[in-house]
Amino acid sequence: MVLRPEDEHFMAAAIxxxxxxxxxxxxxxxxxxxxxxxxxxxxxxxxxxxxRPHAEPQALAEAGEGARGATAYVTLEPCSHYGKTPPxxxxxxxxxxxxxxxxxxxxxQRVSGRGINMLREAGIEVETGILETEGRRSLAGxxxxxxRNRPYVTLKLAISADGMIGKTGAGQVRITGDAARAxxxxxxxxxxxxxxGIGTAISDDPELTCRLPGLEDRxxxxxxIDEQLQLPLGSKLVQxxxxxxxxxxxxxxxxxxxxxDEALLRRREAxxxxxxxxxxxxxxxxxxxxxxxxxRGISSLLVEGGARTxxxxxxxxxxxxxxxxxxxxxxxxxxxxxxxxxxxxxAEFMHVGQSRFGDDLCxxxxxxx
Ligand code: AOF
Ligand code: ZN
Numbered sequence: 001m002v003l004r005p006e007d008e009h010f011m012a013a014a015i016x017x018x019x020x021x022x023x024x025x026x027x028x029x030x031x032x033x034x035x036x037x038x039x040x041x042x043x044x045x046x047x048x049x050x051x052r053p054h055a056e057p058q059a060l061a062e063a064g065e066g067a068r069g070a071t072a073y074v075t076l077e078p079c080s081h082y083g084k085t086p087p088x089x090x091x092x093x094x095x096x097x098x099x100x101x102x103x104x105x106x107x108x109q110r111v112s113g114r115g116i117n118m119l120r121e122a123g124i125e126v127e128t129g130i131l132e133t134e135g136r137r138s139l140a141g142x143x144x145x146x147x148r149n150r151p152y153v154t155l156k157l158a159i160s161a162d163g164m165i166g167k168t169g170a171g172q173v174r175i176t177g178d179a180a181r182a183x184x185x186x187x188x189x190x191x192x193x194x195x196x197g198i199g200t201a202i203s204d205d206p207e208l209t210c211r212l213p214g215l216e217d218r219x220x221x222x223x224x225i226d227e228q229l230q231l232p233l234g235s236k237l238v239q240x241x242x243x244x245x246x247x248x249x250x251x252x253x254x255x256x257x258x259x260x261d262e263a264l265l266r267r268r269e270a271x272x273x274x275x276x277x278x279x280x281x282x283x284x285x286x287x288x289x290x291x292x293x294x295x296r297g298i299s300s301l302l303v304e305g306g307a308r309t310x311x312x313x314x315x316x317x318x319x320x321x322x323x324x325x326x327x328x329x330x331x332x333x334x335x336x337x338x339x340x341x342x343x344x345x346x347a348e349f350m351h352v353g354q355s356r357f358g359d360d361l362c363x364x365x366x367x368x369x
Pocket of ligand 1: 030054079
């Protein structure tokens with residue numbers, strides 16, 4: 001591997017660029033590409049909304065003749081297949097790029113090493129694995145869905161100083177401040193779907209939308225685990241279902257209780273009529289739901305609570321990342337205990353960073369895959 005001092009710098013910039021379209025490229029990954037000539041960025045591209053065009057042809061078009069002899073930095077191995085667009089590797093060759101620096105190789109079976117081979121066979125110098133940890137992080141949803149047919153799951157919890165995530169009967173309790181809340185809205189914008197349990201849906205009556213100015217349309221698919229279909233028709237979720245889709249996940253109805261079945265069926269019809277999609281899945285096996293979501297193209301899921309739902313996902317080994325936001329105030333009497341605290345994060349998770357948002361701290365933990 002022949003690295004240059006500037007390689008990590010430009011790859012970091014390409015990764016930052018790729019994040020702009022996270023959650024907006026559907027089943028395609030959001031890839032960043034920079035064309036650099038004599039230390040100057042002459043072209044840049046990020047996978048377009050909806051997934052096409054890919055990043056490279058856009059960056060190359062901007063660079064034009066400047067691409068000849070230049071270095072291309074790409075967060076994912078350039079594709080080698082004729083899919084809905086021609087191969088990006090071919091475009092890099094045609095524009096006369098001399099060197100391609102890649103962070104992550106593509107697990108897509110149509111590509112997987114072939115992109116790199118095409119470039120090398122054309123005499124282009126190729127380096128891979130640059131800032132791979134960061135690159136994999138930015139592509140986590142895509143990589144998880146490609147390799148395991150399920151979304152990458154982030155569990156987000158806001159915890160008080162005494163380790164509580166809420167207060168019984170108190171509805172939404174303010175645990176973190178405005179800066180942390182804005183960060184959570186950003187996380188929503190970057191996710192394909194967001195999920196809560198029915199307990200939280202009833203007690204908090206959350207909207208689960210992205211309300212950052214200008215990013216309202218980046219509200220993810222909103223999912224409620226609702227075994228008995230108790231989601232109130234007057235809830236904010238149901239009331240906004242026609243604007244921002246909502247899925248209620250019902251369990252499989254017990255066949256031995258006709259009266260219960262009948263009532264469940266009526267609630268299902270009412271939700272249907274209100275524009276809520278009802279999906280059936282074994283709610284005790286989050287893996288089953290995740291597979292269904294993966295199949296419909298969801299590659300990142302944000303689990304926002306409550307305690308029971310978080311536990312279910314953790315116990316099933318279906319959490320890939322934990323974000324613990326810690327506020328400075330105590331909740332005290334009547335508090336609902338957090339399913340995880342800094343002191344008892346499951347052993348397979350590694351602490352990868354801490355950020356501050358106003359008076360709140362956010363600790364981030366990851367499990368490799
Ligand atoms: C790249 N650059 O910006 C992206 C890539 O259906 P298609 O033809 O668009 O191909 C989808 C595949 O292309 C996807 O699974 C992944 O392998 C690759 N995505 N490749 O060179 C990009 N988004
Ligand atoms: Zn491509």
